[in-house]
Amino acid sequence: MKEYNVAIVGATGAVGEEMRKVLEERNFPVANLKLLASARSAGRRLTFKRTGTLVEELSAGSFKEVDIALFSAGASVSREFAPLAVKAGALVIDNSSAFRMEPDVPLVVPEVNPEKVRENKGIIANPNCSTIQMVVVLKPLHNRSRIRRVVVSTYQAVSGTGKGAIRELLEQSKAVLAGEPAKAEVYPHQIAFNLLPHIDVFLENAYTKEEMKMVNETRKIMDDPEMRITATCVRVPVFVSHSESVNIETEEKITAEEAREILKRAPGVEVIDDPGSCAYPLPIFAEEKDSCYVGRIREDDSIENGLNLWIVADNLRKGAALNAVQIAELSIK
Ligand code: NAP
Numbered sequence: 001m002k003e004y005n006v007a008i009v010g011a012t013g014a015v016g017e018e019m020r021k022v023l024e025e026r027n028f029p030v031a032n033l034k035l036l037a038s039a040r041s042a043g044r045r046l047t048f049k050r051t052g053t054l055v056e057e058l059s060a061g062s063f064k065e066v067d068i069a070l071f072s073a074g075a076s077v078s079r080e081f082a083p084l085a086v087k088a089g090a091l092v093i094d095n096s097s098a099f100r101m102e103p104d105v106p107l108v109v110p111e112v113n114p115e116k117v118r119e120n121k122g123i124i125a126n127p128n129c130s131t132i133q134m135v136v137v138l139k140p141l142h143n144r145s146r147i148r149r150v151v152v153s154t155y156q157a158v159s160g161t162g163k164g165a166i167r168e169l170l171e172q173s174k175a176v177l178a179g180e181p182a183k184a185e186v187y188p189h190q191i192a193f194n195l196l197p198h199i200d201v202f203l204e205n206a207y208t209k210e211e212m213k214m215v216n217e218t219r220k221i222m223d224d225p226e227m228r229i230t231a232t233c234v235r236v237p238v239f240v241s242h243s244e245s246v247n248i249e250t251e252e253k254i255t256a257e258e259a260r261e262i263l264k265r266a267p268g269v270e271v272i273d274d275p276g277s278c279a280y281p282l283p284i285f286a287e288e289k290d291s292c293y294v295g296r297i298r299e300d301d302s303i304e305n306g307l308n309l310w311i312v313a314d315n316l317r318k319g320a321a322l323n324a325v326q327i328a329e330l331s332i333k
């Protein structure tokens with residue numbers, strides 16, 4: 001089997017670490033793994049397949065002989081270095097928002113639009129984590145009857161903001177429980193024992209950038225620019241796994257029972273929906289798992305063809321690292 005030289009840009013981050021784990025778990029055919037980060041981490045030793053590898057500082061020359069570069073170090077790093085990686089001959093799979101809405105960059109979720117991988121010109125974009133878990137569940141329903149409108153509210157874990165935010169929730173929780181003041185550095189307010197209706201920056205239309213990412217990326221991935229979508233994104237004091245309350249309106253009626261049957265057969269989806277025994281998707285259950293979990297499936301009686309869904313997935317895995325590695329797997333097929 002052919003093996004590939006792979007680079008992870010942002011290898012020391014929350015997503016980069018998960019990428020290393022997923023590559024190893026899925027036995028991706030890696031010939032050589034290059035771990036790239038900022039000067040702060042250069043020289044650190046990380047393990048891949050029981051072998052220690054030194055982290056190198058990212059530079060213009062980092063991509064010599066790299067076949068696949070998985071980027072996860074933020075949009076400005078991607079904007080500067082992804083074109084250099086492509087020039088050096090690598091296929092870039094980018095986790096940032098830098099190229100997602102570029103018309104000639106495929107935005108791919110393997111369960112939804114795998115065919116788009118072939119259209120790449122060197123860069124394939126990985127969607128935002130909140131978008132990914134929603135479209136994996138909505139696409140099979142959309143195939144049955146077009147979804148006209150989506151109303152989504154998210155409950156997003158702090159790991160979506162990276163390692164600094166994971167530390168902040170831990171430190172603030174300890175401080176509050178010890179009766180001491182909680183220091184807020186990563187977020188504008190205390191996140192422990194609280195929640196913040198604010199993810200990414202506010203835009204002129206009063207929505208946040210995270211909310212508009214969900215709107216625009218969903219339309220692109222579902223290939224339906226007319227789909228009406230509105231989002232409210234909320235940060236909650238959970239370490240891992242994003243949860244979403246999703247209300248949809250379809251052109252034809254889909255009963256709750258039929259939706260359950262469709263979703264049971266859908267790739268990447270697992271239905272947990274037995275309210276009688278308190279069975280519904282939970283963030284702590286989804287952590288470290290690959291599926292998008294859906295439950296609380298019920299008809300919305302306030303409109304003619306409406307459904308309510310509760311969707312949970314590990315934001316670092318399906319929301320980022322796993323989706324990126326699945327794209328890499330598709331692209332070498
Ligand atoms: P994180 O835990 O804060 O890690 C950031 C990583 O980027 C670290 O490895 C850091 O290296 C590296 N980095 C930062 N500045 C750099 C520079 N100038 N040159 C080279 N490396 C640099 O953040 P994270 O949660 O892993 O997220 C990283 C990025 O992934 C985000 O900014 C976002 O674009 C993307 N992301 C996407 C999704 C998604 O929804 N698909 C989800 C989460 C994140 P040091 O350790 O050396 O500082």
Ligand code: 3JN
Binds near residue numbers: 095
């Ligand atoms: O906040 C979350 O839960 C997901 C965060 C994603 C993120 C964080 C910083 C920068 C992104 C993203 O993937 O859209 C970006 C970005 O690349 O713009």
